[in-house]
Amino acid sequence: DQQVKQNSPSLSVQEGRISILNCDYTNSMFDYFLWYKKYPAEGPTFLISISSIKDKNEDGRFTVFLNKSAKHLSLHIVPSQPGDSAVYFCAATLISGGYQKVTFGTGTKLQVIP
Amino acid sequence: NAGVTQTPKFRILKIGQSMTLQCTQDMNHNYMYWYRQDPGMGLKLIYYSVGAGITDKGEVPNGYNVSRSTTEDFPLRLELAAPSQTSVYFCASSFHRGGGANVLTFGAGSRLTVL
Numbered sequence: 001d002q003q004v005k006q007n008s009p010s011l012s013v014q015e016g017r018i019s020i021l022n023c024d025y026t027n028s029m030f031d032y033f034l035w036y037k038k039y040p041a042e043g044p045t046f047l048i049s050i051s052s053i054k055d056k057n058e059d060g061r062f063t064v065f066l067n068k069s070a071k072h073l074s075l076h077i078v079p080s081q082p083g084d085s086a087v088y089f090c091a092a093t094l095i096s097g098g099y100q101k102v103t104f105g106t107g108t109k110l111q112v113i114p
Numbered sequence: 115n116a117g118v119t120q121t122p123k124f125r126i127l128k129i130g131q132s133m134t135l136q137c138t139q140d141m142n143h144n145y146m147y148w149y150r151q152d153p154g155m156g157l158k159l160i161y162y163s164v165g166a167g168i169t170d171k172g173e174v175p176n177g178y179n180v181s182r183s184t185t186e187d188f189p190l191r192l193e194l195a196a197p198s199q200t201s202v203y204f205c206a207s208s209f210h211r212g213g214g215a216n217v218l219t220f221g222a223g224s225r226l227t228v229l
Contacts, residue, residue, distance in 0.1 A: 002156075009154070032215040043118070043204050043220030044157075051215070089156065093216050099164055100216040102147075104157040 003027050004092050006105035014113050019077040021108050023090030026071065030092040030103075035064060035075050038087045038107070047088075048075070080112045116140050120205050120221035127195040127228045135190040135224050137205030145208045146188040147172075147218065148180065150201040157204065163188055195228045202226075 005024045013019045023033070031052050036044035050057040050064045050073070057064050063076045077084055090105040121136045139146065144165050149157040159172030163182040177199055179191040188207075192199060202225050206218040 004156070006156075034215055034217065036218075036220075041222070043206070043222050044218075045220070046217045049215040049217065099162070099170075100210055102159070102216060102218065104149075106154065106156040 002106075004090055004103045004105040006088075006090055006108050008108050009106070010109040010111070012111045012113060013080045015082060016079045019075075019080045019084065019110055019112065021075040021077075021088050021090075021110065023073050023075075023105055024071060025073075025092050027092070027094065028068075028071065029094045031095065031100075032093045033064070033066060033073050034091045034093070035062075036089040036091060036104075037084075038089065044089055077110075080110075082112050082114050085110055085112045118205055118207055118219050118221035120203075120224050122224060123222065124225050125227070127192075127226065129195060129197065129228060131195050132191070132193050133195065133226075134192075135203055135205070135226070137188045137190065137221060138186050139188075139205075139207040139219070140186065141207060141209070141219065142185060143207035143209045143219070144185070145210055145216070146182065147206045147208075148178070148188070148190045149204045149206065150174065151204065151223075152201050160190065160203075192226075197228050200226060200228045 034049040035047040038044040066073045087107045118139045147162045148160040158174045161180040163169045205221040208218045210216045
């Protein structure tokens with residue numbers, strides 16, 4: 001069962017505009033949500049996280065919003081830059097068996113057009 | 115600071131061959147992980163370790179083995195390679211002692227093809 005879903009495999013946005021990447025989850029026990037960014041031929045790198053007790057976290061051009069009632073989170077990138085073109089993975093964590101288990105979504109490929 | 119280092123970056127195996135993917139981290143992280151990423155799929159957890167001498171299965175452990183004799187190293191062993199194991203493999207590590215988000219640091223990946 002796919003507990004963390006990214007339903008849009010790809011997204012194209014003009015440079016300078018807002019990019020919105022979405023993620024849905026099914027397990028209400030997740031305690032943290034994270035976004036990772038992945039360039040080709042590299043490993044994913046951590047971008048931003050949010051605790052399940054918060055509804056917003058901001059870091060520079062990146063803001064993550066969490067809607068617990070809808071079990072939905074989104075990553076906003078404003079303004080989008082060509083260097084933001086990458087695959088973005090949503091991840092969620094919960095404590096299971098004394099270990100903080102991490103579940104990843106399938107990724108959304110963002111293309112920022114100059 | 116090298117972070118997480120994986121070797122080899124690329125490998126082609128014949129069906130039935132064995133090999134070991136090496137992973138080492140120099141950040142003194144307690145947690146280490148192996149993930150595989152298939153095209154159009156997310157990252158699937160193969161095995162993880164919460165410390166030296168302790169390993170456990172993830173979502174897709176069949177066909178793989180791991181060991182964690184030191185904090186730094188977490189090799190992944192494929193005993194009898196099968197075409198279904200063609201994938202990109204990522205090793206990751208994190209430092210987590212409870213509380214806060216568990217942020218993983220990933221290696222650059224190892225692309226394995228089984229023919």
